Amino acid sequence: MKFFVVDAFTDKAFSGNPAGVVLLENTESLSKEIMQKIAQEVRFSETAFVKQKSENEFLILYFTPVSEIDLCGHATIASFKVLQHLGIAKEEQIYKVHTRVGVIDVSIEKEIILMEQAEPSIGDELETEDILEISQLLGISIEEIGDEKVIIKPRVISTGLWDLIIPVKSKQILFSLSPDYEGISDYCKLHNIVSFHVFTLDEVNAFANCRDFAPLYGIPEEAATGTANGALIYYLSKLGIVEAEKTYEIIQGESMGRPSNIFAKVHLKDNIYKAYVGGSAKIIIEGNLML
Structure with a gap:
């Protein structure tokens, strides 16, 4: 074969x-x-x-x-x-x-x-205690989670797999993460999610830059994650940050020396807005x- x-x-x-x-x-x-x-x-x-x-x-x-x-x-x-x-x-x-x-x-x-x-499906809003735990598992402060211009909070989203979508305020913060892989694995197992998908809108060469950690599934960090970026683009569309039917470029894998260019959009099909990734x-x- x-x-x-x-x-x-x-x-x-x-x-x-x-x-x-x-x-x-x-x-x-x-x-x-x-x-x-x-x-x-x-x-x-x-x-x-x-x-x-x-x-x-x-x-x-x-x-x-x-x-x-x-x-x-x-x-x-x-x-x-x-x-x-x-x-x-x-x-x-x-x-x-x-x-x-x-x-x-x-x-x-x-x-x-x-x-x-x-x-797509959207999980419940997270409590402050959860966001604090997430920040500690990533090795950053809770104040570094979010965005400088718009209100975005971490949220569990699925467009095929449940991923925790986590905004950070700058590309510098994104690249300075010090993940606790064992702790992330335990958190994902407890909450039935696949990965921590961390992103920032602080990117001049594309719409966003991101990193993805899925140690529970034997993937400490992944260079490109289609399903998680589908969850990301859908979440941002629900927040009114991206427009439907418009394609956005997302960079992933730079921190691993394997840069990836991912294209994503939200498209109306059969009266449902779905994420498309390519x-x-x-x-x-x-x-x-x-x-």
Whole structure:
């Protein structure tokens, strides 16, 4: 079976967020136990297992090195770069992807692969005590959380996965974070969330800059996080900070030396505003799994 290594949310090799992509032919199958072992062996933050169901429909399963997850943005972008490379997926077409959170749309628009996020949900407002604990887990003061121009508070948001969206007041603060990975892992497990997604609007080269920490799932920090940025853009739209139907660029991964360029927007579909996230991708390895 075919195996690829793809850098997602970038058009340059060794940038963005790498993902493994395993393409299963109709006659090929793997148990979830073997999928988990492959993901553990290759050690990317996520590995996607893709199987075509029909001309315009695909099934994708996602595994981190330690567990299966419901959805992964950058691994979806990577998967469709592979499908485009093989001539299976083409530009200006909408494809249906079956995931554990339901069926989502994915399209290829010029050089950008754009994926629909799941129906959004917003968690309850956090108490001051919670925000203080979050600031301590990030190694900053509670006064450094928020924004200098608009009122934004940390909030748990889902557009497929539950992420804690955390604003900080400057890019300097963002890059000075000293995360307590064990403490963040415990917090995420207790509150049933995937990651701490920390962002700032203090960015001159894009709309926002961000960092994402998901140690509970074996990912201390991730260079690009599609689902979490979908949650971010949806949250900011609810606050009136971003406009619907307008695409915004978000930078992630600079602190890791793997800069990623993520494009996100909120789009009205079937009378529901949903987040859409996309970007480019670069295939760097193509081969076969010898199983």
